[in-house]
Amino acid sequence: MTIGTSPPDTAATAMRRTSGGLASVLRLRELPVTLALIALVALTYLANPLFLGQQGMKDLLLNATIVIILAVGQAMVIITRNVDLSVGSILGIVAFSTGTLFVAVPGIPIVLIFLAGMALGALLGSVNGFLVTVAKVPSLVITLGTLYIYRGLNNAWAGGTQYFAGDRPDSFGALSVDTIAGFPLITLIAIVVVIIVAIFMASTRPGRDLYAIGSDPEAAKLFGIPVIRRVLLAFLSNGVLAGLAGVLYASRFNSVGATTGTGLEFDIIAAAVVGGVAIFGGSGTVVGAAIGALLLTTITSALAAIRVDKFWQQAIVGLLILAAIVIDRITRIRTAKKLRRSEARDV
C-alpha cells in the first residue's frame, strides 16, 4: 500500500519487500496446520514405520478424500461469511441416488453418474443459496432447516432400503481401490478439485469477490460486487462438491442408505477452521481447508498406529479446533498492530 506513494521511501519499501519472502511464508494462515500435519506424520512414522507404508499411505489418503472435497466447498461458503450445515444431508441424498441409479439403469456410464450426482448437489446447494440471499435469513438458520429437510427426504426415499457395493459395477468401486503412483483415483479427483478451486479463489474476479463479500458485505455491495449472485455461486459450488463427495462416498463405502453422512456437518466446518479459514469470513484458503481435513482424518489413523486409545481421537480434534481459533485471533491482533504502525509511519 505504500509502494509508489513517496519516492524517497523506496529504499525502505525495497528492504521491506526483500524481507517479505520469509516473512510472508511465516505469515501464511496455512502454516500452523501444515506444521501440525508434518509433525504428526513424522512423529507417528518414527513410532511406527508401517504408518507410511504403501497400504498405510493409501488408507490415509482414502480416508481424507471425501472430507477434503467437502471442506473445500465449505471453505468457499465460510469465506463469504456464511455457513452450510446441510452438507452431510446433501452427501447422503446423492450417495443414495447414486446407488439407486446403478440399480435402476443397468450399465449406465460412470461419467453420467458423476454428472447426475453433481447436478443433484447443485440443485440442493442452490436452494440453500436462494433462501439465504433472497429471504435474507442467516445461513445458519436456513441450512439448519435444510439439513433436516434433505435428511427427511432421504429417509422418505430410502426407507429401510440400502444399496451395497455388490449393486454397483466393479469399475465404479475400483475408483477407490486402484492407484496411480500410490494415489487412489478418488484422491486424485480430490486433488484436482483443490487445485481448480484454489486457482478460482486466488486469481479470478468472482473468487476475489467472495473474499470481499466475506470481509465486509456492505462495502462489497457499495463497490458494485453482485453480492447475491456471488453468494449463490458459493452455495451452488458447495452443493456441486457435496454431490461429488456423495458419488465418491458410494464408490468408497460398502453401503449407502437413509442415514449416510449424518452428523458430518461439524467435522467439515472444523476441518475448514483448523485449516485457517476464519469463521467470520474474508480470510483463509481452500488449500488450508484441505490440509485441515487431511490433518483431522490423519489423527485417527495416527492414534491407531501408535496404539493410543481410539477414544482420545475426538477430544484431540476438539482441542485442535480451539487451538486454531486462538492462533487465528493472535495473528489477527498482530496484523492489526502492524497495520496501525505502518499507517502511522506513512502519515
Added chain:
Amino acid sequence: MSNPPTELLPTATNKSGTRSAGAPTARGRTGIARILLGRDTVIIYALVVFIIYAALFIPRFASPVSTGFLLLDVIPALLIALPMTLIIITGEIDLSVASIAGLTSALMGVLWAAGLDIGLVLIVSLLAGVLAGAFNGLLVAVLGLPSLAVTIGTLALFRGLALVVIGDNAVANFPPPLTSFFTSKLGGTGIPTVMIGVVLVAIIFGVVLHLTPFGRGLFALGYSKEAAIFVGIKVVRAKFWLYVASGSVSALAGIYWTLRYSSARSDNASGLELTVIAAVLLGGVSIFGGKGSIPGAIAGVLLIGTINFTLRLGRISDVVLIIVTGTLLIASVVAPSIIDGITKWLHTRRHRRTLPQASASGATRATASGVQEGK
C-alpha cells in the same frame, strides 16, 4: 454468525430511516398489540391450535399416558432451550450443550460403577457441567473468541472426553428408586414428577430474562454490544455466567437423560443441540440477537415435541417429522421477511402514486445537504 449482524445493524437502520422516514413509527406496535402479534406469540397460538386439533382428531392423544410420554420426551430439549434462549438473545450461540449432557452422562456411569454414593455422583456430574460451561465462557466471554467456532470445538472436545471417560461401555444399573422417580407421574394427571423441577427452572430463567435489569441488559447486548457497554452493562461477566448456566442446565439434562433411560453412554443426547436450536429459533428468538422470549422458546420446543408425538401416534414415521421440523423452521424465518418485502413494496407503490415528485424532492434535499457540507 453473531458478530457481523451487530456490526451491520447501525447501517441497516440508517438505510431504512432515510428511505422512508415515516415507516418505522408506523410499523412499530405498542402495548398489548405488540404482545398479541409478536413472533413468539404466534408460535404459542400455533401450539394451542395444534393441541386442540390433536385432542379432537387424533385418537389416544388426549390421555394422561400420552401427556406423560410427550413430556418425558421433551424435557431434555425443554431444559436446554432455556439457557440457549438467553445466549442467542445476546447474539452468541452454544453448540456444545448436547456434548456436555453426554459428558455428564458418561461421568455418572463411571462414578456409579466405581461404587460412589449416588448423591456424590450427581454432585460431581453437575459440577462437571458447571466447569464445562465455565470453559466455554472463558473462551467466548473473557477471551472474546467467536462462539460459533469455539462451541464447535468444545462440541467435539466434550463428546470426546465422554468417550475417553466411558469408552463404548454402558452403565445401566442405577438405583431403581431413583430411576422410577424420574419416570413417575403426579397422581393420575400423567404429568411427570420431574416437571415440577423443570417448571421451576423455566420460571427462574423467565424471570431473569424478562423481569430483571440483568435480563433487559441481555437484550441490549444482543442488539448492540457497543451501546450495551456504554449504558454500563458488564458484557464479559453477563456472557460468562450465561455459559455457566448453559453448562449447568445441560448437565441437568444429561442426568435426567441417564436416569430416565437408565443408561449412561457416551453418545447420549447426541445431535440434541440442533433440535434445541431449531426449536428456539422457531419460537421467535432471533439468531441476530436482541429478540426473543422464554414463553416463545418453550412453545417452540413443545410444538415440535407435540407434532413429533402425534405423528408417531398416527403411525407416521419419524421421516416426516424431520421434514416438518425443517420446513417449520425455514417457514418461520422466511415468512417475516417475505411479509416485510410485500409491505415495503406496497408502501413505496402508495408513495409513488400519491407523491409523484418524491424522487425529485429527495434529490433537492440531497443537494442542499451537499452544499451545507461544502461550506
